[in-house]
Amino acid sequence: MNIFFQQVLNGLTLGSVYALVALGLTLVYGILHIPNFAHGALYMVGAYMAFYLVGSLGANYWVAMAGAALIVALLAVLSDRLIFHRLRNAPPLHDMIAAIGLLLFLEAGIQAIWGAEFHRLAPPYPQIVRLFDLVAPAQRLIIIAAAFGLMFVLHLFLTRTLTGSTIIAMAQNREGASLVGIDATKVSVLTFAISGALAAVAATLFAPINLIYPSMGHLVIMKAFVIIILGGMGSIPGAIVGGLVIGFAESFGAFYVSTNYKDIIAFALLVLILSFRPQGLFPSGARA
Amino acid sequence: MALWKHLVHTAGAVTLAAGFASVASAQETVNIGYTGPLSGGAALYGKNTLVGLEMAAKEINDAGGFDVGGKKYKFNIVALDDKYSPSEAAVNAKRLKAQNNTPMVFTPHSGGAFAIQAFNEQDNFILGAYTSVPNMTERGNKLTLRIPPSFAGYVQPFINVQMKTFGKKLAMAGGDHDYAKAWAQLFGPAWTKAGGQIVAENPMSYNKDTDFYSGVSRVLAASPDVLFIGGASEPTALIAKQARELGFKGGFAVMDQAKLDEMAAVTGGMDMLEGSVGVLPLIYDKRPGTESFIAKFKKLYDRNPGTEASYHYSTLNAVAEAMKLAGSVSDPKAIHAKLSEAYGKLPPEKNPARITSVDERGGTNANIVVGVVKGGKVETVEAASLGQ
Numbered sequence: 057m058n059i060f061f062q063q064v065l066n067g068l069t070l071g072s073v074y075a076l077v078a079l080g081l082t083l084v085y086g087i088l089h090i091p092n093f094a095h096g097a098l099y100m101v102g103a104y105m106a107f108y109l110v111g112s113l114g115a116n117y118w119v120a121m122a123g124a125a126l127i128v129a130l131l132a133v134l135s136d137r138l139i140f141h142r143l144r145n146a147p148p149l150h151d152m153i154a155a156i157g158l159l160l161f162l163e164a165g166i167q168a169i170w171g172a173e174f175h176r177l178a179p180p181y182p183q184i185v186r187l188f189d190l191v192a193p194a195q196r197l198i199i200i201a202a203a204f205g206l207m208f209v210l211h212l213f214l215t216r217t218l219t220g221s222t223i224i225a226m227a228q229n230r231e232g233a234s235l236v237g238i239d240a241t242k243v244s245v246l247t248f249a250i251s252g253a254l255a256a257v258a259a260t261l262f263a264p265i266n267l268i269y270p271s272m273g274h275l276v277i278m279k280a281f282v283i284i285i286l287g288g289m290g291s292i293p294g295a296i297v298g299g300l301v302i303g304f305a306e307s308f309g310a311f312y313v314s315t316n317y318k319d320i321i322a323f324a325l326l327v328l329i330l331s332f333r334p335q336g337l338f339p340s341g342a343r344a
Numbered sequence: 345m346a347l348w349k350h351l352v353h354t355a356g357a358v359t360l361a362a363g364f365a366s367v368a369s370a371q372e373t374v375n376i377g378y379t380g381p382l383s384g385g386a387a388l389y390g391k392n393t394l395v396g397l398e399m400a401a402k403e404i405n406d407a408g409g410f411d412v413g414g415k416k417y418k419f420n421i422v423a424l425d426d427k428y429s430p431s432e433a434a435v436n437a438k439r440l441k442a443q444n445n446t447p448m449v450f451t452p453h454s455g456g457a458f459a460i461q462a463f464n465e466q467d468n469f470i471l472g473a474y475t476s477v478p479n480m481t482e483r484g485n486k487l488t489l490r491i492p493p494s495f496a497g498y499v500q501p502f503i504n505v506q507m508k509t510f511g512k513k514l515a516m517a518g519g520d521h522d523y524a525k526a527w528a529q530l531f532g533p534a535w536t537k538a539g540g541q542i543v544a545e546n547p548m549s550y551n552k553d554t555d556f557y558s559g560v561s562r563v564l565a566a567s568p569d570v571l572f573i574g575g576a577s578e579p580t581a582l583i584a585k586q587a588r589e590l591g592f593k594g595g596f597a598v599m600d601q602a603k604l605d606e607m608a609a610v611t612g613g614m615d616m617l618e619g620s621v622g623v624l625p626l627i628y629d630k631r632p633g634t635e636s637f638i639a640k641f642k643k644l645y646d647r648n649p650g651t652e653a654s655y656h657y658s659t660l661n662a663v664a665e666a667m668k669l670a671g672s673v674s675d676p677k678a679i680h681a682k683l684s685e686a687y688g689k690l691p692p693e694k695n696p697a698r699i700t701s702v703d704e705r706g707g708t709n710a711n712i713v714v715g716v717v718k719g720g721k722v723e724t725v726e727a728a729s730l731g732q
Contacts, residue, residue: 062561062590066557069557073554174576174577174579174610178612265555266554266555266582267582267610307558309558311562315559315562316547316548
């Protein structure tokens with residue numbers, strides 16, 4: 057039974073990190089109408105920023121997280137203003153190519169500065185919490201708590217504030233939103249900033265129990281793509297539930313079946329769910 | 345930027361080398377080829393291997409070169425980037441031989457080495473393969489030098505140390521890449537043969553996973569005494585750390601790809617690695633000769649050298665010696681035949697890797713020592729002292 061709860065804990069940890077990344081991806085999908093391939097690179101830059109702020113400037117972990125979120129949010133906004141916004145009248149394929157270009161640019165840039173080797177963010181809370189027979193490193197509990205806290209705040213922001221509602225409105229119908237006087241530029245800047253910040257927070261949360269390297273975003277972004285397809289493109293509850301589904305599938309699959317097959321299990325689940333619900337779990341929640 | 349610098353550097357080296365080649369008789373320079381990953385994810389590893397060659401060449405050249413048949417020769421290292429790709433390594437090797445007339449080409453990965461083995465005998469150059477895959481020398485290629493000793497030599501000492509200290513139950517949690525599989529195929533059967541028992545087998549993708557917790561808890565559920573782990577140092581360290589966090593008290597048998605000192609950097613000290621056995625990190629090697637190599641390297645590059653650098657440094661010194669013994673800088677067969685004698689003749693400070701000889705198939709032999717973590721320190725244990 058303890059081993060079972062251990063896997064629940066693992067699933068929650070993985071799932072909440074995936075969900076944070078997928079949330080950013082799904083929000084930006086509402087604006088761009090294509091998945092932003094560069095999102096994984098933003099996640100990676102977030103980890104490097106936290107690593108730099110803690111390692112070279114000696115910042116506190118939470119300060120570094122806020123700093124990384126701010127820098128990556130700025131980077132995401134810049135990428136919108138300088139690249140995606142200018143392509144708004146081009147065919148969607150151009151957005152995709154630009155996103156891939158941005159991904160390669162960010163990866164090469166980080167590698168030129170910090171090199172290709174592994175880096176590590178020292179765990180700020182190395183304690184291990186032992187409850188009965190359950191072993192939980194403090195950092196894993198922090199990931200779960202912080203991720204769910206952030207999702208809750210985001211939910212409140214999107215549903216309970218006027219600014220938040222403009223994001224939803226814009227995702228649902230761009231022309232309609234403009235007609236009722238919503239400033240499209242403001243909304244897209246805000247959306248990109250939120251998605252960048254979410255990616256950076258996810259990376260900073262996950263970094264202390266993992267390694268930092270230029271291609272670290274690939275794995276996570278691939279999972280995030282699966283999650284938003286699973287949850288329904290553009291759907292916010294879909295991203296959260298999808299993240300947890302994939303997290304649990306990996307954690308239980310790795311334990312009860314084989315570590316080698318855990319990705320197969322996650323993808324088999326995707327195929328299964330999509331064959332019964334081709335529109336995803338929560339179809340076009342934001343674009344309805 | 346690093347890539348650009350490298351491109352400029354390589355282009356410079358190639359032009360320079362081409363210049364040298366045309367006036368080879370006057371300048372008396374011997375070009376030595378190198379193809380390895382100098383950009384991309386394995387760039388650091390590639391540079392660590394290349395630096396050993398460059399250091400040896402610089403030292404030999406600064407001392408006025410080496411005598412072959414009454415003439416003084418200098419080394420010039422021509423390095424090309426193959427991005428860790430076997431096909432690009434083969435193209436580079438062809439090019440090095442054709443353009444720079446290199447009697448020897450080094451490569452630090454088994455894929456590239458296997459690809460080059462397809463034509464190095466016809467093209468007449470020695471392949472210096474930095475890989476401990478035993479298979480490298482089993483194919484009867486007469487112009488191959490396998491630089492490190494085969495990893496098979498580590499299997500028995502690792503088993504002896506771990507079984508004696510922790511017990512007979514082993515769980516296999518190594519990587520799922522080719523090199524780790526080759527290791528596991530030797531290690532598992534040898535463990536059972538020594539009277540042990542394998543209680544769990546769960547290879548993991550060390551480079552492709554986001555998290556190892558589930559995989560590690562899976563093997564620990566079989567309550568093993570010893571864990572076999574290994575891939576690149578950093579993920580290996582994460583696995584060791586997570587095993588300790590989940591309450592594992594036994595020992596780790598660490599495959600030679602991972603280095604104990606690099607792992608300690610991730611786990612925050614040797615405490616979590618207590619009881620591990622692995623290859624001895626070069627910086628803990630206190631034998632004379634090795635120590636002076638480390639000091640020289642630190643002075644030149646301002647960092648600690650790795651095992652890769654020491655093997656390449658020793659080997660280029662041996663190549664110079666073999667050329668002297670063979671009386672030729674351009675006859676690869678004659679040079680290859682003298683390599684064994686050449687390694688034997690090197691003084692310890694020129695042979696920090698302690699290679700003693702080369703067998704008839706082109707594989708090196710060395711005095712194998714292993715590192716055991718005891719009381720937070722890495723202790724040197726001679727494999728011979730364990731009674732194989």
